[in-house]
Every structure is written in C-alpha cells, then in structure tokens.
Amino acid sequence: MKRFFSVDDVANLDVLLQEAIHIKKNPLQKSELGKGKTLGLVFLNSSLRTRLSTQKAAQNLGLNTIILNANQEAWTWEFEDGAIMNGGTVEHIKDAAQVLSQYCDIIGIRCFAGLTNKEEDTSEKVFSLFEKYASVPIISLESATLHPxxxxxxxxxxxxxxxxxxxxxxxxxxxxxxxxxxxxxxxxxxxxxxxxxxxxxxxxxxxxxxxxxxxxxxxxxxxxxxxxxxxxxxxxxxxxxxxxxxxxxxxxxxxxxxxxxxxxxxxxxxxxxxxxxxxxxxxxxxxxxxxxxxxxxANNRTYAAQIVLQKILESNENA
Amino acid sequence: MKRFFSVDDVANLDVLLQEAIHIKKNPLQKSELGKGKTLGLVFLNSSLRTRLSTQKAAQNLGLNTIILNANQEAWTWEFEDGAIMNGGTVEHIKDAAQVLSQYCDIIGIRCFAGLTNKEEDTSEKVFSLFEKYASVPIISLESATLHPxxxxxxxxxxxxxxxxxxxxxxxxxxxxxxxxxxxxxxxxxxxxxxxxxxxxxxxxxxxxxxxxxxxxxxxxxxxxxxxxxxxxxxxxxxxxxxxxxxxxxxxxxxxxxxxxxxxxxxxxxxxxxxxxxxxxxxxxxxxxxxxxxxxxxANNRTYAAQIVLQKILESNENA
Amino acid sequence: MKRFFSVDDVANLDVLLQEAIHIKKNPLQKSELGKGKTLGLVFLNSSLRTRLSTQKAAQNLGLNTIILNANQEAWTWEFEDGAIMNGGTVEHIKDAAQVLSQYCDIIGIRCFAGLTNKEEDTSEKVFSLFEKYASVPIISLESATLHPxxxxxxxxxxxxxxxxxxxxxxxxxxxxxxxxxxxxxxxxxxxxxxxxxxxxxxxxxxxxxxxxxxxxxxxxxxxxxxxxxxxxxxxxxxxxxxxxxxxxxxxxxxxxxxxxxxxxxxxxxxxxxxxxxxxxxxxxxxxxxxxxxxxxxANNRTYAAQIVLQKILESNENA
Missing domain, CATH: 3.40.50.1370 (Aspartate/ornithine carbamoyltransferase)
Known part of the structure; x- marks a missing residue:
C-alpha cells in the first residue's frame, strides 16, 4: 500500500480484514517494524478516537509518533496556488507538506469538509494538495468526503x-x-x-x-x-x-x-x-x-490503523 | 493497587513511601515493566508538574503515553445521564471513558472542581462517572476534592x-x-x-x-x-x-x-x-x-507517579 | 557543549558541520545515547519545523521528549523578580524553570521577541532568566534575538x-x-x-x-x-x-x-x-x-538539532 485515502487503495479487502483480525490477536507481533521511523499526525480538526487509536497502532509497530495540532501549535495554512500571501495565512500548504515530509516517514492528516464550498470539498482540495506536495505516503485521518x-x-x-x-x-x-x-x-x-x-x-x-x-x-x-x-x-x-x-x-x-x-x-x-x-x-x-x-x-480503530501502517511500512521496505 | 483516587487506595502507606524512595535511587530498575502498554493522560484543566512528572514516570517504566487535552483537542463532554444532547456538548463522558479504555491500559484524568455546584464537586461527579464507565484502572491527576x-x-x-x-x-x-x-x-x-x-x-x-x-x-x-x-x-x-x-x-x-x-x-x-x-x-x-x-x-512527583503506576501494572499482571 | 544559545557555544564550527553531515548519513548510529533521558521542549510561541525536527532528532538519539505548550497547557508566567503576583500571571519563571529541571535532562525553549520593549528583548530577558534558574542544559529553540x-x-x-x-x-x-x-x-x-x-x-x-x-x-x-x-x-x-x-x-x-x-x-x-x-x-x-x-x-534542521543534543549528552556523560 502506497497511501490510504479510500477503499480504492485496498488491493483485496477480504484479505485485509483477515489480516487485521489476525493483528488483533497479537498486536505486538511486528513491534520492531517501525523502528527508527516516524509517523506524523496532522490535525486541522478535533479528534479523539483517530488521535488515540492511530498513536496506539504506531506504538504497537515500534513507530515513533509526532503530533501537530496545525492551527493551534504552528501556522495558518494558505491553499491557493500562486496566492499573494499578504493576508491572514502564514504558511503555504505546499511548504508545510514538503517540510513535514522531511521529518516523517508517513503522514496522517485530518481535514474536514468546510461545508461552505461544495466544489472545494468534493474535489478534496486540502487532502489532494497536501498529498501532491508531500514526498512520503499519506494517510487520511478523515478528509472532506471520506473517513477510510x-x-x-x-x-x-x-x-x-x-x-x-x-x-x-x-x-x-x-x-x-x-x-x-x-x-x-x-x-x-x-x-x-x-x-x-x-x-x-x-x-x-x-x-x-x-x-x-x-x-x-x-x-x-x-x-x-x-x-x-x-x-x-x-x-x-x-x-x-x-x-x-x-x-x-x-x-x-x-x-x-x-x-x-x-x-x-x-x-x-x-x-x-x-x-x-x-x-x-x-x-x-x-x-x-x-x-x-x-x-x-472504537476498539477496532486501532487494528484498522495498524494494518494500514504495517502495509505502508512493508511496501516502503520493498521499494 | 487497582486505582488511585485517595489515600484509601493505599494498602500500607509506610511501605509505599519506602518503595518510592527506593525507586528514586534507581528510577530505571523496572524499565521493561510497562513495555507494550499505554498510559492515557486526560486533561480537562491546565497542568505542568502533573503532566510532566507522570510522563517521566511512565518513561521510566517503559510505558507509552498518550496525552489528550480533552477540551482543546477533542470534544466537549456531557455529564448528565439520559441527557438529550441537543446543546453545546458533543460527546457523553460515558462514551469517552469507554472509548479511551479501548486504547489505554491505565488512564489518568484531571478534573478540577468547578466551585459553582458544591454537591457536584463533593460527590466527585466527573471522576466518578469517568471511572464508572472506564474499563481500565483510573488514576486521579487531581479531582474535584483531592490531589493524591x-x-x-x-x-x-x-x-x-x-x-x-x-x-x-x-x-x-x-x-x-x-x-x-x-x-x-x-x-x-x-x-x-x-x-x-x-x-x-x-x-x-x-x-x-x-x-x-x-x-x-x-x-x-x-x-x-x-x-x-x-x-x-x-x-x-x-x-x-x-x-x-x-x-x-x-x-x-x-x-x-x-x-x-x-x-x-x-x-x-x-x-x-x-x-x-x-x-x-x-x-x-x-x-x-x-x-x-x-x-x-516537585521532583518527588515523578516517584509518586512511578510507584503508583508500578503498583497498578504489577496488580494487573497478577490479575 | 554545555548549552546552545548562539554560535559562541560552538567550540569549532567547521568540525561541528562535518559531524552533522556525518550524522545525516547514518542518523541512528547513536540511537542508545539518550536512553532513559528526557528532553523537554517548552513553547511560548508557535512552531512547526523546530517542534518536529527536534523531536525527530531526539528520537534518533533514543531520547524521550516531553512537550509543553506553556501558555495553552500550563500557566502564564511572571518574569519580574520580586513581583507581587496579584495579577494575571500564575507561575514565576523561576519556579517553572526549576520545576522543569526536575523532570528533564535537557530543556529547549522558544521565546520570541515581544518587539515592544527593546531593552527586554536585546537583553534576552526570558531566555536568560529561564537558563539562570534551570539546573540542566538549555537549548534555544529561537529566542528574542537569535535562532541558532x-x-x-x-x-x-x-x-x-x-x-x-x-x-x-x-x-x-x-x-x-x-x-x-x-x-x-x-x-x-x-x-x-x-x-x-x-x-x-x-x-x-x-x-x-x-x-x-x-x-x-x-x-x-x-x-x-x-x-x-x-x-x-x-x-x-x-x-x-x-x-x-x-x-x-x-x-x-x-x-x-x-x-x-x-x-x-x-x-x-x-x-x-x-x-x-x-x-x-x-x-x-x-x-x-x-x-x-x-x-x-528544513531537512537539515534535524541534523542541526541532533548534533547539538548529542554534544550536550556526551558532555554530560563526561561530567
């Protein structure tokens, strides 16, 4: 698996489900797989289950986690290509995505629909831009249209x-x-x-x-x-x-x-x-x-995240 | 130890103090005890010493820590049983406690007194409800009436x-x-x-x-x-x-x-x-x-947290 | 290295640069150096690159990291010596620095210039006070006048x-x-x-x-x-x-x-x-x-932080 945005990123769903159920029986079986690697979790919106279950999954894989509450802890993002940034936005998503890719081996991002601009939401503007500019595999932690x-x-x-x-x-x-x-x-x-x-x-x-x-x-x-x-x-x-x-x-x-x-x-x-x-x-x-x-x-959120992280880590190893 | 809310949860205080002082001399002596396990720290209020000393204690025990600044990072909690949730609260404490229990082996929670409703505070409404619905051991990081x-x-x-x-x-x-x-x-x-x-x-x-x-x-x-x-x-x-x-x-x-x-x-x-x-x-x-x-x-906060976490981990092992 | 505030804390810049470039080739070569030790990162201001690259560097060295978004998660600081604290500040920097030193082996602090009081900023009031009262090595994550x-x-x-x-x-x-x-x-x-x-x-x-x-x-x-x-x-x-x-x-x-x-x-x-x-x-x-x-x-921020943390850890070992 190279990224995780929707069911279309799953090669064989039946097999994936069986693998997740297998992980649940022994969550620490691959506790060295992520060693020395870093998962970045970027939240543009609130999160409880996703925040915790994904961290838990990473820990089970020996993967370090870095969390960024983007708007609270860092800088407001600009999304328009070519924008003259003389307003309220401080960092372009292009730069944020490329910079985060310097520190993380996988990045998860949560970016809810704004519900004010149908075209922006249905085109998955934020997720797509982030993924476009990032140089590492991206996982959706819930995007404008999907919550895989x-x-x-x-x-x-x-x-x-x-x-x-x-x-x-x-x-x-x-x-x-x-x-x-x-x-x-x-x-x-x-x-x-x-x-x-x-x-x-x-x-x-x-x-x-x-x-x-x-x-x-x-x-x-x-x-x-x-x-x-x-x-x-x-x-x-x-x-x-x-x-x-x-x-x-x-x-x-x-x-x-x-x-x-x-x-x-x-x-x-x-x-x-x-x-x-x-x-x-x-x-x-x-x-x-x-x-x-x-x-x-809620409990299965951990194993969902864990099988996805595992697949991406293994895919990278073989790359 | 099955939980830590007050001195009444301590079987023998004299022995506990000697054990804590012993830990202080060699804080890393049980650095594998918490391996593969997760401590959740939930803050409904500000924290410096508790936040850091409990993390430090967990690290000394090899225990992973997940932090949730509940109101800032997740959802506002409802506390009333049977509430029709058509107002400002987004998640019932019942659900939050049960969900957090899916990801954590021990949960610490900070919930200060509101100081406006004496009965709610003296009855330890928030801590009690959280503990009632959680399915893992709960540690007080300061509740309405006590700071153990x-x-x-x-x-x-x-x-x-x-x-x-x-x-x-x-x-x-x-x-x-x-x-x-x-x-x-x-x-x-x-x-x-x-x-x-x-x-x-x-x-x-x-x-x-x-x-x-x-x-x-x-x-x-x-x-x-x-x-x-x-x-x-x-x-x-x-x-x-x-x-x-x-x-x-x-x-x-x-x-x-x-x-x-x-x-x-x-x-x-x-x-x-x-x-x-x-x-x-x-x-x-x-x-x-x-x-x-x-x-x-302030320094001894680490060893206080560490002996409590150790006792709970050992109690769970024997369970 | 005993602290890191400016280029004056570097014994030999040419050698340091070569060492950093060497680390970049094999970032995990000293992944046990920080074992059992804790880096505290204190943010009085927003941060993306510094926040993530320093965590990444710490992870590469096996060093635990504790993050404190000081104003959001803890208490507002008082900076005046002898102040009668009957206003909006809740904790004196003197106490915060000494308390944080109880839990951390190294502390990084970010404290931007306020740009309203030239003398306070040019005298590095916040960084200097924090370092004065801390009892562990201090790293600047950007201070009022410098971003080393x-x-x-x-x-x-x-x-x-x-x-x-x-x-x-x-x-x-x-x-x-x-x-x-x-x-x-x-x-x-x-x-x-x-x-x-x-x-x-x-x-x-x-x-x-x-x-x-x-x-x-x-x-x-x-x-x-x-x-x-x-x-x-x-x-x-x-x-x-x-x-x-x-x-x-x-x-x-x-x-x-x-x-x-x-x-x-x-x-x-x-x-x-x-x-x-x-x-x-x-x-x-x-x-x-x-x-x-x-x-x-942005990528080199990791290796800059890592060589500095390594130097401080090695310096402490030899102390």
Missing part, C-alpha cells in the same frame, strides 16, 4: 459479528442532529459496504441523498421502517444535505433510532462511529443495549 | 526530611490569594497527614474550614502564630471557603507567610505544591530560603 | 552546496512583509556567517539595520542589485526596524525577490528559513526553482 480508517474498522467489526451462512443485511440510517455535519462517514461507509458481500440499504429523508459517486448502486429507501426490515446491522449517522450543500433541511426528529423501531430488524447489531448526540440521533436504550457494537468499533 | 499524587509526593518529601527520633509537627497554613481556588490540595494533604505519624495542625481564618470528611480529628487553630509554634514543616496553600462554597471571604493579606512569622517554628522546612503566587501567598524570602522544599516536592 | 538551530542548519546546507575551490559569496537580503517580524533569524544568520569562510553581504533598505552586535564587520549594501552581484547564495528574510524598534517603515514592495533580480547572481542558490509569505517576500518562481534549497534547509 473508520470504515475499515467498521468492516472489521461486521466481519467479526456477521451471521454465519447468510449474507448480512446492513442498513445505514440517517439520524437527526442539531448541527451541519459532513458527509464523510456516510459516504465512506457506503463506499466500503459496496465492496463487501452484503445487502446494503441506505435510508434517509428526501433531500439527504449522499453523493452517488459513493453510494453507487446501493438501495436507497426513503421509508425508514421499510429499510430496517430484517436488518442484521444498523449503522446510525447524521449528515447535512449534499444537494443543498451543508444545509440542515426541516427537522426530522422522528428519524431518531429507538428500540421500538428496531423491532422489525433481525435483532440487529447497532453501529455508530462516535461521537454520538445521545437521545437526538439515537436513544440511550439502543446505544447501551447488548446489541450495541459502538465500543468494539 | 501531590500528597504522596509531599509524604515522600516529609519522610526524607523529617527529624530523627521525633514525631514531626506539620502545619498546613491557609494563605491569601486573589482567585477562588479549589480545596483539593488542602483536603488531600490533610487526608494523607492523618495517616502518618505526626502532629498535624491546620490553621486558617474563620470561615475557611475544610470539609471535615478530610480533616477528621486534625487540630484546627485559628491563630496562625500559635499554630506555627515549634513547627517542623509548614505547608502553605490557599483555598476558597467550603461553607460559602467557592467564595473568597474578606481579604486576609496578613496571612501571607514571611520569615518573621517563621521565627516561632523549629527552623521549619517550607512546602508548597506550586504554582505559587509569590509575595501574595508567601514571600520570596521564604520560598527561596535554604529551608524551602518546593523543588524537592 | 536554524543558523546551524543553514551552515550545514551551505557547506553541502558551496562551490568547490571558491570562497562563496553569501547575500542576506531583507524582504517585504505585512507584519512586524523579529530580528532573530537575520541576526543569527549574520552571526554564524561571520564565523565561516565566505564573502558575506547584507542588503536592506535604510532604516532596517540589524543590531551591529551581530552583523559586526559584514558588508552592508543598501542597493539590493549591487549586493546580489555574483552571489552564490541568497538568503531571503524579513525583519522589522531595529532602530525604530519593531516598526515597519514605509512599504518597500520592490524588495521582493524575483528571478529577474537573480540574473546578476552566480546562478545563486536560494535560502529561506520558512514559513515564507509567498509572492510578498519572494516570488513562487524563485522558491520553486531547482536552485531553491528551502526544503534541504
């Missing part, structure tokens, strides 16, 4: 929990929220599910269609109850409108997931990437039920 | 410096300050002193009585001069009123500790947990005198 | 790139900027160039003279075109007025360095410490040309 380490952890979790001898039905259901939320987790989950052997259904109110580039031929069902029928896994997530870019349409509080709604499922397992707005997106009773996989998902 | 790593370091310092063949007289004296300060250091010092073999006196203006749960049968003397008589150790610390919770009563500038006041002591050693408001709480001449132990106390 | 790790990296870069059998001509040219910028990089580059075997010329508009303490007998040429004639290296940097301390004089946009201006040079190599205001200080075409050494300079 989350999706990989989600796939590992489903792989561990899926029913035997049955293609699982996986439902991604939109959930209410009070803020404009990026599409990255939803897009990314759809993209990865489309690569696995499952019946995949997305349900949301009209107007909340995700970018078809990622949902592709997934079933879109506007009736939540119909969608949930016989589901084995229900993944709950809010996102803002893609068409009316970044907007919250009329409040759809009745889309909050409850135990009552889950009755039509096949005793479905519950998934959420966290952080979750409890009793807004989904009720406490659902999140805290024995069927909830939310902490297993 | 500081008190352990203070006990180590007194053990090193105490007069031979004499039960030392230890005086905790309130000091003036310009801000509302939590009671944690005062409470905690009282709690630990009550477990050691010394004559322990607390002195403060009327109205600044600490919670009797922690002072217990310690002597309370409202006359500072009387209290200081023949003291071997004088510990200086400000705190706000406990009765009029979090309030500063009338200014008592004449409670500032000076060399003049120390004349009645037995050439007392001077202690302060730092940071100190110089020439407000205590004069420069006192802090900078040869009798001042303030930097030894 | 940058200058050492610059010297390494020139040493690697200089023409054979010819004393190089090195020109430091002032560049336009929209903000008041400290003099540290300019002063420091002048100070180090004055110790190397080169023809050194400084060019800037009248009124931007640097402190003669650092420029010494360097040639000052107010005509940029004349200065650039036959230059082998052109170092671009803005600074505010030293005489009218911290002020920006009238805008001199025509001092921006362009390819056109470089025509009179000896196909000069281009240097800048970064971050750079592109198309304000210097044009994109210059920075992105094959002659640009800006990323090599």
């Amino acid at each position: 380490l989350q999706s990989l952890a989600d796939c590992i979790t489903i792989e561990e929990q899926k029913p035997i001898n049955k293609k699982p039905k996986v439902v991604l259901t939109w959930a209410p929220h009070i803020k404009s939320i990026p599409h990255a987790v939803g897009n990314s989950f759809a993209q990865w599910m489309n690569k696995t052997d499952c019946e995949f259904v997305i349900t949301h109110p009209k107007g909340y269609e995700l970018d078809p580039k990622f949902t592709q031929n997934a079933t879109i069902e506007y009736n939540q109850e119909v969608a949930l029928q016989d589901a084995d896994f229900v993944y709950i997530k809010n996102w803002s409108s893609f068409e009316k870019y970044g907007k919250i349409l009329e409040t759809e509080e009745d889309w909050m997931l409850t135990n009552e709604k889950l009755k039509v499922t096949n005793n479905a397992k519950i998934m959420h990437c966290l952080p979750v707005r409890r009793n807004v997106e989904v009720s406490d009773e659902v999140l805290d039920s024995p069927n909830s996989l939310i902490y297993q998902q | 790593l500081q008190s352990l370091a203070d006990c180590i310092t007194i053990e090193e410096q105490k007069p031979i063949n004499k039960k030392p007289k230890v005086v905790l004296t309130w000091a003036p300050h310009i801000k509302s300060i939590p009671h944690a250091v005062g409470n905690s010092f009282a709690q630990w002193m009550n477990k050691t073999d010394c004559e322990f006196v607390i002195t403060h203006p009327k109205g600044y009585e600490l919670d009797p749960k922690f002072t217990q049968n310690a002597t309370i003397e409202y006359n500072q001069e009387v209290a200081l008589q023949d003291a071997d150790f004088v510990y200086i610390k400000n705190w706000s009123s406990f009765e009029k919770y979090g309030k500063i009563l009338e200014t008592e500038e004449d409670w500032m500790l000076t060399n003049e006041k120390l004349k009645v002591t037995n050439n007392a050693k001077i202690m302060h947990c730092l940071p100190v408001r110089r020439n407000v709480e205590v004069s420069d001449e006192v802090l900078d005198s040869p009798n001042s132990l303030i930097y030894q106390q | 790790l940058q200058s050492l990296a610059d010297c390494i870069t020139i040493e690697e790139q200089k023409p054979i059998n010819k004393k190089p001509k090195v020109v430091l040219t002032w560049a336009p900027h929209i903000k008041s910028i400290p003099h540290a990089v300019g002063n420091s580059f002048a100070q180090w160039m004055n110790k190397t075997d080169c023809e050194f010329v400084i060019t800037h508009p009248k009124g931007y003279e640097l402190d003669p303490k650092f420029t010494q007998n360097a040639t000052i040429e107010y005509n940029q075109e004349v200065a650039l004639q036959d230059a082998d290296f052109v170092y671009i940097k803005n600074w505010s007025s030293f005489e009218k301390y911290g002020k920006i004089l009238e805008t001199e946009e025509d001092w921006m360095l362009t390819n056109e201006k470089l025509k009179v040079t000896n196909n000069a190599k281009i240097m800048h410490c970064l971050p750079v205001r592109r198309n304000v200080e210097v044009s994109d075409e210059v920075l992105d040309s094959p002659n640009s050494l800006i990323y090599q300079q």
Whole structure:
C-alpha cells in the first residue's frame, strides 16, 4: 500500500480484514517494524478516537509518533496556488507538506469538509494538495468526503459479528442532529459496504441523498421502517444535505433510532462511529443495549490503523 | 493497587513511601515493566508538574503515553445521564471513558472542581462517572476534592526530611490569594497527614474550614502564630471557603507567610505544591530560603507517579 | 557543549558541520545515547519545523521528549523578580524553570521577541532568566534575538552546496512583509556567517539595520542589485526596524525577490528559513526553482538539532 485515502487503495479487502483480525490477536507481533521511523499526525480538526487509536497502532509497530495540532501549535495554512500571501495565512500548504515530509516517514492528516464550498470539498482540495506536495505516503485521518480508517474498522467489526451462512443485511440510517455535519462517514461507509458481500440499504429523508459517486448502486429507501426490515446491522449517522450543500433541511426528529423501531430488524447489531448526540440521533436504550457494537468499533480503530501502517511500512521496505 | 483516587487506595502507606524512595535511587530498575502498554493522560484543566512528572514516570517504566487535552483537542463532554444532547456538548463522558479504555491500559484524568455546584464537586461527579464507565484502572491527576499524587509526593518529601527520633509537627497554613481556588490540595494533604505519624495542625481564618470528611480529628487553630509554634514543616496553600462554597471571604493579606512569622517554628522546612503566587501567598524570602522544599516536592512527583503506576501494572499482571 | 544559545557555544564550527553531515548519513548510529533521558521542549510561541525536527532528532538519539505548550497547557508566567503576583500571571519563571529541571535532562525553549520593549528583548530577558534558574542544559529553540538551530542548519546546507575551490559569496537580503517580524533569524544568520569562510553581504533598505552586535564587520549594501552581484547564495528574510524598534517603515514592495533580480547572481542558490509569505517576500518562481534549497534547509534542521543534543549528552556523560 502506497497511501490510504479510500477503499480504492485496498488491493483485496477480504484479505485485509483477515489480516487485521489476525493483528488483533497479537498486536505486538511486528513491534520492531517501525523502528527508527516516524509517523506524523496532522490535525486541522478535533479528534479523539483517530488521535488515540492511530498513536496506539504506531506504538504497537515500534513507530515513533509526532503530533501537530496545525492551527493551534504552528501556522495558518494558505491553499491557493500562486496566492499573494499578504493576508491572514502564514504558511503555504505546499511548504508545510514538503517540510513535514522531511521529518516523517508517513503522514496522517485530518481535514474536514468546510461545508461552505461544495466544489472545494468534493474535489478534496486540502487532502489532494497536501498529498501532491508531500514526498512520503499519506494517510487520511478523515478528509472532506471520506473517513477510510473508520470504515475499515467498521468492516472489521461486521466481519467479526456477521451471521454465519447468510449474507448480512446492513442498513445505514440517517439520524437527526442539531448541527451541519459532513458527509464523510456516510459516504465512506457506503463506499466500503459496496465492496463487501452484503445487502446494503441506505435510508434517509428526501433531500439527504449522499453523493452517488459513493453510494453507487446501493438501495436507497426513503421509508425508514421499510429499510430496517430484517436488518442484521444498523449503522446510525447524521449528515447535512449534499444537494443543498451543508444545509440542515426541516427537522426530522422522528428519524431518531429507538428500540421500538428496531423491532422489525433481525435483532440487529447497532453501529455508530462516535461521537454520538445521545437521545437526538439515537436513544440511550439502543446505544447501551447488548446489541450495541459502538465500543468494539472504537476498539477496532486501532487494528484498522495498524494494518494500514504495517502495509505502508512493508511496501516502503520493498521499494 | 487497582486505582488511585485517595489515600484509601493505599494498602500500607509506610511501605509505599519506602518503595518510592527506593525507586528514586534507581528510577530505571523496572524499565521493561510497562513495555507494550499505554498510559492515557486526560486533561480537562491546565497542568505542568502533573503532566510532566507522570510522563517521566511512565518513561521510566517503559510505558507509552498518550496525552489528550480533552477540551482543546477533542470534544466537549456531557455529564448528565439520559441527557438529550441537543446543546453545546458533543460527546457523553460515558462514551469517552469507554472509548479511551479501548486504547489505554491505565488512564489518568484531571478534573478540577468547578466551585459553582458544591454537591457536584463533593460527590466527585466527573471522576466518578469517568471511572464508572472506564474499563481500565483510573488514576486521579487531581479531582474535584483531592490531589493524591501531590500528597504522596509531599509524604515522600516529609519522610526524607523529617527529624530523627521525633514525631514531626506539620502545619498546613491557609494563605491569601486573589482567585477562588479549589480545596483539593488542602483536603488531600490533610487526608494523607492523618495517616502518618505526626502532629498535624491546620490553621486558617474563620470561615475557611475544610470539609471535615478530610480533616477528621486534625487540630484546627485559628491563630496562625500559635499554630506555627515549634513547627517542623509548614505547608502553605490557599483555598476558597467550603461553607460559602467557592467564595473568597474578606481579604486576609496578613496571612501571607514571611520569615518573621517563621521565627516561632523549629527552623521549619517550607512546602508548597506550586504554582505559587509569590509575595501574595508567601514571600520570596521564604520560598527561596535554604529551608524551602518546593523543588524537592516537585521532583518527588515523578516517584509518586512511578510507584503508583508500578503498583497498578504489577496488580494487573497478577490479575 | 554545555548549552546552545548562539554560535559562541560552538567550540569549532567547521568540525561541528562535518559531524552533522556525518550524522545525516547514518542518523541512528547513536540511537542508545539518550536512553532513559528526557528532553523537554517548552513553547511560548508557535512552531512547526523546530517542534518536529527536534523531536525527530531526539528520537534518533533514543531520547524521550516531553512537550509543553506553556501558555495553552500550563500557566502564564511572571518574569519580574520580586513581583507581587496579584495579577494575571500564575507561575514565576523561576519556579517553572526549576520545576522543569526536575523532570528533564535537557530543556529547549522558544521565546520570541515581544518587539515592544527593546531593552527586554536585546537583553534576552526570558531566555536568560529561564537558563539562570534551570539546573540542566538549555537549548534555544529561537529566542528574542537569535535562532541558532536554524543558523546551524543553514551552515550545514551551505557547506553541502558551496562551490568547490571558491570562497562563496553569501547575500542576506531583507524582504517585504505585512507584519512586524523579529530580528532573530537575520541576526543569527549574520552571526554564524561571520564565523565561516565566505564573502558575506547584507542588503536592506535604510532604516532596517540589524543590531551591529551581530552583523559586526559584514558588508552592508543598501542597493539590493549591487549586493546580489555574483552571489552564490541568497538568503531571503524579513525583519522589522531595529532602530525604530519593531516598526515597519514605509512599504518597500520592490524588495521582493524575483528571478529577474537573480540574473546578476552566480546562478545563486536560494535560502529561506520558512514559513515564507509567498509572492510578498519572494516570488513562487524563485522558491520553486531547482536552485531553491528551502526544503534541504528544513531537512537539515534535524541534523542541526541532533548534533547539538548529542554534544550536550556526551558532555554530560563526561561530567
């Protein structure tokens, strides 16, 4: 693996999942692989799970980690090529990326969608520029449109929990929220599910269609109850409108997931990437039920990051 | 040791102090004990000594450290059970604690008293909730009512410096300050002193009585001069009123500790947990005198943290 | 080496440069030297290159690193001796320095010029006080008047790139900027160039003279075109007025360095410490040309830091 931005960077997803599950059984088996090498983690946005799980994964591989909270600790970045930098930005992303590449063997970067400029976000302007100018492999810690380490952890979790001898039905259901939320987790989950052997259904109110580039031929069902029928896994997530870019349409509080709604499922397992707005997106009773996989998902973030770092380190060794 | 919140978590304080002093002589003697394990340090408040000494202690044990400045780097926490999270909080402490437990083998958390809600603070709401939901051992890096790593370091310092063949007289004296300060250091010092073999006196203006749960049968003397008589150790610390919770009563500038006041002591050693408001709480001449132990106390923070981490790691090994 | 504040702390610059270039070839050759020891990095200001390159250097030496973003994570410092601390400052630098010395074997500190009080800045008040009270070796991560790790990296870069059998001509040219910028990089580059075997010329508009303490007998040429004639290296940097301390004089946009201006040079190599205001200080075409050494300079920051840390560690070992 030379970089990790989306499922398209995975040569064979089934094999990758088995390798991640293998790592989970003995996380320290390659604790010398990263020796003398450095992982840089650059955060342009807040992070809890990604920040910690990626550090943990690096430690398991003997890889040093350097963290940069870019806006707080360093300098505000300029993104425009050819800009006359006489304003508020202090360092061009071109220079930041090339400089960081001097100190790091792999760089992870988190750069959320701004949700104000659809073209900039859908073109992955920040991630693309950073990767363009960097000279080392780049890992997405969530970009404007995708969150691949989350999706990989989600796939590992489903792989561990899926029913035997049955293609699982996986439902991604939109959930209410009070803020404009990026599409990255939803897009990314759809993209990865489309690569696995499952019946995949997305349900949301009209107007909340995700970018078809990622949902592709997934079933879109506007009736939540119909969608949930016989589901084995229900993944709950809010996102803002893609068409009316970044907007919250009329409040759809009745889309909050409850135990009552889950009755039509096949005793479905519950998934959420966290952080979750409890009793807004989904009720406490659902999140805290024995069927909830939310902490297993969080736990699997470590092994998702670790298999990706391992693949990149091994790929570099062979280069 | 399964957790570290107060002196009640210490099986035998005398033995613990001797073990800490032994570690100080050879801090790297167990430098493989923490190998492959991770300590998470979560800060809801500022920290210098605790932040650095606990990292140093972890390094001495070969333990990896992950730091989270929770409010700056991650998400604002919700503390109410069952809350409908449609306001400013983004992640429930329940989820944060369970998620952090996925990545860390031990978690330290700093959560100061808010000083606005006496019941919340005295019930240790934040620490208790965090510990309740976490699935790994929790260490207090200072909670609403106690600062046990500081008190352990203070006990180590007194053990090193105490007069031979004499039960030392230890005086905790309130000091003036310009801000509302939590009671944690005062409470905690009282709690630990009550477990050691010394004559322990607390002195403060009327109205600044600490919670009797922690002072217990310690002597309370409202006359500072009387209290200081023949003291071997004088510990200086400000705190706000406990009765009029979090309030500063009338200014008592004449409670500032000076060399003049120390004349009645037995050439007392001077202690302060730092940071100190110089020439407000205590004069420069006192802090900078040869009798001042303030930097030894700071130094002993490392060995306090190290013996606690060691005990927890060894306890887990045997589990 | 006992400390690192300026070129005066270097016994033999030529030897140091060769040693740094040797380290660059095998950065892990002394990866056990720092084992069990701790480097503290204290930032009173933003940092990207220094933050990362010094961590990388420490990792290469097996040295643990503890970072303190002093104002964000800890307490605001008081600098006045004898101050009655009843205002906004919470901890005296005296105490901070002595406490940090309890946990660290070497401390690096970044403390920019405030540019409001010339005497405080030129006297290096913050660095000097910190070093005075610390009990371990102190490294400057850029102080009020100097940036020695940058200058050492610059010297390494020139040493690697200089023409054979010819004393190089090195020109430091002032560049336009929209903000008041400290003099540290300019002063420091002048100070180090004055110790190397080169023809050194400084060019800037009248009124931007640097402190003669650092420029010494360097040639000052107010005509940029004349200065650039036959230059082998052109170092671009803005600074505010030293005489009218911290002020920006009238805008001199025509001092921006362009390819056109470089025509009179000896196909000069281009240097800048970064971050750079592109198309304000210097044009994109210059920075992105094959002659640009800006990323090599950034890369050499690691080896500059590493040789300094190595020298201090070895010096301590022999003590």
